[in-house]
Amino acid sequence: MDHTGHFPWDWTVGDADEFFAHERSILNLAFATIRAYQTHLEVFCDFLTDPVYEWDRVCLQGFGRSPAQIITEFNRVRHAQNNEQAPAKRPFTRAELQGFFDLANLEVERVLVSGRKGAVAAYRDATVFKTAYAWGLRANEVTHLQTVDFSRNRWAPQFGEFGVLQVRDGKAQRGSPPKRRSVLTVFDWSPAVLDTWIRTGLPWLAPAVSEIFPTANGLPVPKSNLHRRFRDYIDELGRVLEDMIEKAVRPKEERE
Structure with missing residues (x-):
């Protein structure tokens, strides 16, 4: 309504085309976001x-016009590929990944030193990130x-009770329940990370629940x-990298 200046019974297909062209070309929204907006608008x-x-008859009687479906097969963004990431997105290097995990661990110390609340939550989230990486989990799966x-895992007894992970909240197909799958443990350090969290961190949050990563209320930690x-950790690491590059380049410029 803000974009067109009209109420829904005056919307046209052209209005939808102009709106989504603006969202895509000017605001540079991702295809997945555009598709979600279109789905919401189509259902409405x-x-x-x-x-x-x-409602069509109510609008016709009250305003002389009835609403129409403005999302069609011709202006819909299609989900034609399994991976719609931009080419600029890439995996972390090992150094970047280690820096990310180190910063997550450092955040726990910073909260403790400052005297603020949230040290356990920071510890939980650091373990969440390591668990998601170690077993290749989506956000909904790990939470x-x-x-x-x-x-x-009888073939890998060195991992103890963490040899196999049964993922029960995998991404579902359309109209189907969540997909299940088994993930084998491959990193030597990952069982120790989880075991330490369950023994030392989890009891401080909600010891009576079976979730591994709950909030203080016993609910799964929100993905948001x-x-x-x-994002906060990534932004901080980016600023640190920029400072390092600036310090490395400055002496060279001073010599020149």
Whole structure:
């Protein structure tokens, strides 16, 4: 409505085309975001135009016009590929990954030294990031892990109780329940990270729940919290790298 200046019963397909062209070319929104917006708008228009709800007749009687579906097969962003990431996105190098984990560990110390609350939450999130990397988990999968999801692997007894992970909240196909899969433990350090968290960190949050990464209320940690902390760490590492480059280049410029 802000973009078109019209109420829904005056919306046209052209309005939708102009709006999404602006969102894509000017605001540079991702394809997945555009597709989500279009899905929400399409469902809303289906609700308005469905004769069962009679909103089409109400609008026609009250305003002389009835709403129409403005998301069609011709202006819809299609989900044609499994991976829609921009080419600029790449995996971390080992040095970058180590720097990220070191910063996550350092945040726990910084919170403790400052006397602020949140040291346990920072410790939890640091363990979440390491767990997601070690077992290749999505955000929704790692936030819903429970202690019963880990078991021994007879072919790798050195991992103890963390030899196999049963992922129960995998990405679902359309119209299907969450997909399950088994993930084998491959890193020697990952069982110790989880075991230490379960013994020393988890009891400070919610010892009576089976979730591995709960909030203080016993609920799974929100994905938005993890995304925000992840972005904060990445931004801080970026600033540190820029400072290092500036310090390395400055002496050379002074000599010249």
